[in-house]
Amino acid sequence: MSTASDDLAGALARDGIEHLLVMFVNLHGKPCAKLAPVETLDELLRDGLGFAGHAADGLGQGPQDPDVVAVPDATSYLPVPLRPGLGIIQCDLFVEGEPWPYSPRGILRAQLGRLAERDRVARIGAEPEYFLVRRDADGTVRVADPQDTAASPCYDAYAATRSLDHLVTLSRTMNQWGWGNYSNDHEDANGQFEQNFGYAEALVTADRVVAFRYLARMAAERDGLIATFMPKPFTDLTGSGLHLHLSLATPDGARATFEPGDGPDRYGLGLSEEGYHFVGGVLAHAPGLHALTSPTVNSYKRIGAVTTRSGASWAPGYASYGGNNRTHLVRVPAPGRIEVRCVDAAANPYLAAAGIIAAGLDGLEQKRDPGAPVEGDPARLTADEAARAGLRPLPPTLLHAADALAADEALRAALGKVPGGEYADYYAQAKRAEFAEYHRQVSRWEWDRYL
Known part of the structure; x- marks a missing residue:
């Protein structure tokens, strides 16, 4: 052996x-x-x-x-x-x-191979969010903790303590696994939690996201609950993301190549030219990228939501970037790294990471300029104001995102060829079929509005 x-x-x-x-x-x-x-x-x-x-x-x-x-x-x-x-x-x-070639893990490996050809490795940190819920005998889904009803529950110490056994089980296990769990908190929605662990090489982090979801669901089932990674299970509550923090480095780790070092910092956010070009690629390919990062019908109930009890969706509505500002698709929280916030809890971590890396690589190859960072909250702009600012709205539905992916040549090439065609077409067709199945259903909303 x-x-x-x-x-x-x-x-x-x-x-x-x-x-x-x-x-x-x-x-x-x-x-x-x-x-x-x-x-x-x-x-x-x-x-x-x-x-x-x-x-x-x-x-x-x-x-x-x-x-x-x-x-x-x-x-x-x-x-x-x-x-x-x-x-x-x-x-x-x-x-x-x-x-x-249909293997999501293999698709990510291919993009990491492209990075290696440029003498780069990708480091990614993931922030998985999820809800703890119960399902009643009549099928009704509700927040697991009946006392978790506050209008502003984020970071609520009482709510976190009532779920302590679940949170500690996951925290203890992540540390036994050597992941370096460093934070566990109640998030912005009732019943919503986030648990964080240390960053690692991209493939390792994607593997860990898969294992974390498995662990969270098994721990919840043990207690008669459901840990759901559905992006937006409740109309009036904030949805769940899987924000990915990313940086590039040389293979020996000696140099973090998104850090400006002694070079120029064009827009003053703590990024090198390589970092800004990578951001430019992510923004340029944001519509098609959304099919990979926000991959369900339900994902688009989260994006740009305006009916949340807390008053914020924490999900981008435009292809924008800025500094330490959580309203953008790309946030620069600290020098030398970026956070991609369009990834939601349902995303396949291998495909999401592969798509982001592919978009960023196109930015490096084409030297794409992301333009000046956007100040403030783009969600507060009218459609006309956003258009004048040069901001593109993100796809409003999974169908729009699937069509954008199929039309994006850089992402098509990155996802690769499969027997009889290209993976992008296979993926887009699967998502179009998912949207069509949803669209054929008659909902309670339609009864209430049209009956």
Whole structure:
């Protein structure tokens, strides 16, 4: 065995692991897995496990196609303290011995390869938000904590304490995993929480987001609750994001290349020319990028929402950027890094990160100037004022975003070719179908308005 597999075998023995969840995600970010006993480790690492790709959905296969083979990445192993004897390991996908181009993890790997050609690595920090809810026998969904009714609940110490067991379970586990959990708080909506962990290389962070969602849901189910990463489960409450902080560095870590150093800082926000060009790329490709970062029908109930109880949506409505200002698509919270705030809780972390990196790379290649940073809150501008300021509104629905992705040549190229076409078309078609299914439903709103 290789050093990585030797290390994995030792870790499994140390942690008393009896079974591994051999896991990957599909287009929609759904974790798919098989349970493998650790006695099969040698064969598992050598041969992987076969899956019917059509049954897993979102992997570009029909029922007639050969197996998708999930080959574990030994470095991604995590024990699951909530389930003694169980571990998780993330996988890369292959079909008949070749990397499968429909694999979201593989798509992110390809973009990281493009960065490597420029002598760069991406570091990403993620801020996952979610709601704790209950579902009543009649199907009604409500906030799990019946006392969590304050009009301004953000950072509420009492509400956080009432959910302490859940929050501490996740915090303790993240620290056992070596993630460096540093903050756990009640967010802006009733029943909403955010738990933060240290930044890492982009692929590692994407793996961690998948594992965090799994952990949060399992911990909630243990208590008879649901941890939902639905972007906006309640009309009158703020939605949930997955804000991504990103910086680039040289592979040895000696230089953070978004920091201006001794070079110019064109707009005074603490970014190098490389950093501003990267931001310019993200803004230029924001419409198509939204199909990847805000990937559900429900995502667009969050973007630009004006009916939240707190009076803020915390989600951008325009392709804008600025300094330490949370109303923009791109925020520059500190010198040398950016925060991309259009990513929501439902996003597939591999595809969202791949799309952001691809957009930023186009900005570097084209030397895109983002223009002067925008002051104030763009949401307070009228449509005419925003147009005069040169601000483009973001897609109003998933259908608009899917069409924008299909028309974006840089993102199309980055997502790559698949058998019979391009992944961008496959993805856009899946999202158009999702929108069409939603659009065919008759809602309570329609009964109330038209009956």
